[in-house]
Amino acid sequence: MRKGLPLLLALLLASTAPGLRAESLDRAELARLTRTVAEIGTRLEAVDTRKDDARALLTGRLAMIDRTEAAPRPALDRLTTVGKLQTVPIDFMLAQLRLQTARQFDAEIEKALVNRAAPALFVRGGSMTLDQVAAEADKLYPGALERRGKTILSRWPIVIWSDSALVIEPGQSLELSTIDGAFLLNSGLLTVDQGELKASEGENPGLKGFRPFVATAMTGAFQATGARFSRLGYADAGSTSGLSILGAALFPSKIGSHIVDSSFDNVSGVNLENIHRVTVAGNRFSGGTGPAVAIKGVTGADISDNVITGTTETQAIDIQNTSSSIRVAGNILLGNRGSGIFIANDARDVTVTGNLMSGNGRGGVSVVRSSCVAISENLVLSNSQVGIKLRTSNGLFLSHNDLIANAGAGISIIDQEAEAHVTIDGNAFSANKSGIHGGAASEVSLLANDFAGQSPILLDGEFAPYVPQLLQTSASQGASAAALTIHANTSSAAPVDCKTGS
Structure with missing residues (x-):
C-alpha cells in the first residue's frame, strides 16, 4: 500500500465524503498558489509593511487567513x-x-x-x-x-x-x-x-x-x-x-500590556512570561534570532494578524510552560528557521486559526506534551518538514486545514500516551510526502478529510494498514457518515476534559 494508490480511489475519498471543498488542487493550481504566497512575501518584505498590504491577495484558499476576528486595540x-x-x-x-x-x-x-x-x-x-x-x-x-x-x-x-x-x-x-x-x-x-x-x-x-x-x-x-x-x-x-x-x-501588574501595529527589525524577540491578558496584534517582525514571540506561563494572550519572517535560529511563535487561553489567529509566518508555531510543555486551551505558514525550516505547527489544542482553517504550505506534528499530546482537534506540499507528512502523530485522543476532521491533503503518519499513536478519529490531491501515500507508518477502511468509510453517503477510528482507546483513564480544565 505504501507503493501507491490508484488515483481513482484517491478521488473517491474526496468526491463521496461529506462537507469537503468543491475542488481538488492540481499541479497548475498548486503552482498558482505557490506564486501567490511568494507574492505575499514580496509585498510584505519591507519592515514597515503590515498584513493589510497583502490583503488583496488573500482570496480563494487564502481567504481563511483574512477571516479571523481582529483583536481589539x-x-x-x-x-x-x-x-x-x-x-x-x-x-x-x-x-x-x-x-x-x-x-x-x-x-x-x-x-x-x-x-x-x-x-x-x-x-x-x-x-x-x-x-x-x-x-x-x-x-x-x-x-x-x-x-x-x-x-x-x-x-x-x-x-x-x-x-x-x-x-x-x-x-x-x-x-x-x-x-x-x-x-x-x-x-x-x-x-x-x-x-x-x-x-x-x-x-x-x-x-x-x-x-x-x-x-x-x-x-x-x-x-x-x-x-x-x-x-x-x-x-x-x-x-x-x-x-x-x-x-x-506575588507582584501582578495592575495594568495590561499590549504591542499593536508596530514594527520589529532585527530584534531578537518579544518574550512574555508569567503575565495575564496580553495582546500582540498587527505587528511586523523581520529577522532576529527568534522566537519573534515567546510565551511562557502566560494566561490569556491574543497573538493575531502579525507578519513574521526570517527568524534566523528558532520558530516564529513559541508557546510553552503551562501557558493557557492562548489565541493565535490570522498570522502570516514565512521563511522562519524553525516551525511556524511551536506549542509545548503543558500548554493548554490554545487555538490556532486562520494562519498562513509557508517556507519554514521545520514544520508549520508542532504540538508537544500539551492538551486541548484546536488547529483549524490554516494554510500549511511547502514547509521543510511535517505540516502539523503532534507528539505526546491529548485532546487535539484538527479541522479544515489545507496541508499542501510539505516535505514530510501533512500530519504526523507520534509517541502518544495510551489515553490520548486526536480528531482529524475535514482537512485537505495535497502533494505532501504522505497524508497522515502514525508512530506509537493512540486513538485517532478521521472524518470527512480530502485526500484527492494526496498521492501516492495516504496513510503512512503504522497507519498504512488502515487505508482500506479509510476508503470504505469515505464511500459512506450522508452527513451522518461514521468516522474511522484508528487504535481505539482501551485505557480506563478518564479522557482529558477541555471544557472544565481537568
Whole structure:
C-alpha cells in the first residue's frame, strides 16, 4: 500500500465524503498558489509593511487567513502625576535586574558597562516624556544623554520605578548605546506611542554579542502602538531577549500590556512570561534570532494578524510552560528557521486559526506534551518538514486545514500516551510526502478529510494498514457518515476534559 494508490480511489475519498471543498488542487493550481504566497512575501518584505498590504491577495484558499476576528486595540494608559529624574548606583540597578528577572538575568551583563562608575538614570514619582527626561539630564547629568536631531542617545542605563512612567511620544526616538552597555529596566509603565526604541550600531568592547534590551518586570507594564523597534536583544529568550515582559505571582501588574501595529527589525524577540491578558496584534517582525514571540506561563494572550519572517535560529511563535487561553489567529509566518508555531510543555486551551505558514525550516505547527489544542482553517504550505506534528499530546482537534506540499507528512502523530485522543476532521491533503503518519499513536478519529490531491501515500507508518477502511468509510453517503477510528482507546483513564480544565 505504501507503493501507491490508484488515483481513482484517491478521488473517491474526496468526491463521496461529506462537507469537503468543491475542488481538488492540481499541479497548475498548486503552482498558482505557490506564486501567490511568494507574492505575499514580496509585498510584505519591507519592515514597515503590515498584513493589510497583502490583503488583496488573500482570496480563494487564502481567504481563511483574512477571516479571523481582529483583536481589539487597547487604549494607552497614562499617569497624571509628573515624575522626576534622579540617579541610582549601577550596583543597585544590577541588583534590581537580578531580583526582578530571577533566573532570566545574564550574570555577565556588568561586563558590558563601559563606565562602571556612572550611575543609572532613575525615573520615579510620576510620568515623564522622553523630551522631559532629556531636558532634565542635560541640566543635571551631562553626558548621560546625547541629542542627535530627533533621536536621544542614552549612554547610561535607565530605570523606570514602580510608581512611574516613561512615554516615548509620536516622532520621538530613544537609542540605547551598544558601545556603552545601556539598557532599560521598567517596573512601572513604559509607553511607546508612534515613537521609536532602538539600539545603536557598533560593538560592545566588554561583552561579546551584547546588544541593548528592554526588560519590563514585577509590577511593570509595556504598551506600544504604531511603534518601531530595531537591533534590540541578545542571547536566548529571557530578560535580554530584546523586549521582555516578565511577571511575578506575588507582584501582578495592575495594568495590561499590549504591542499593536508596530514594527520589529532585527530584534531578537518579544518574550512574555508569567503575565495575564496580553495582546500582540498587527505587528511586523523581520529577522532576529527568534522566537519573534515567546510565551511562557502566560494566561490569556491574543497573538493575531502579525507578519513574521526570517527568524534566523528558532520558530516564529513559541508557546510553552503551562501557558493557557492562548489565541493565535490570522498570522502570516514565512521563511522562519524553525516551525511556524511551536506549542509545548503543558500548554493548554490554545487555538490556532486562520494562519498562513509557508517556507519554514521545520514544520508549520508542532504540538508537544500539551492538551486541548484546536488547529483549524490554516494554510500549511511547502514547509521543510511535517505540516502539523503532534507528539505526546491529548485532546487535539484538527479541522479544515489545507496541508499542501510539505516535505514530510501533512500530519504526523507520534509517541502518544495510551489515553490520548486526536480528531482529524475535514482537512485537505495535497502533494505532501504522505497524508497522515502514525508512530506509537493512540486513538485517532478521521472524518470527512480530502485526500484527492494526496498521492501516492495516504496513510503512512503504522497507519498504512488502515487505508482500506479509510476508503470504505469515505464511500459512506450522508452527513451522518461514521468516522474511522484508528487504535481505539482501551485505557480506563478518564479522557482529558477541555471544557472544565481537568
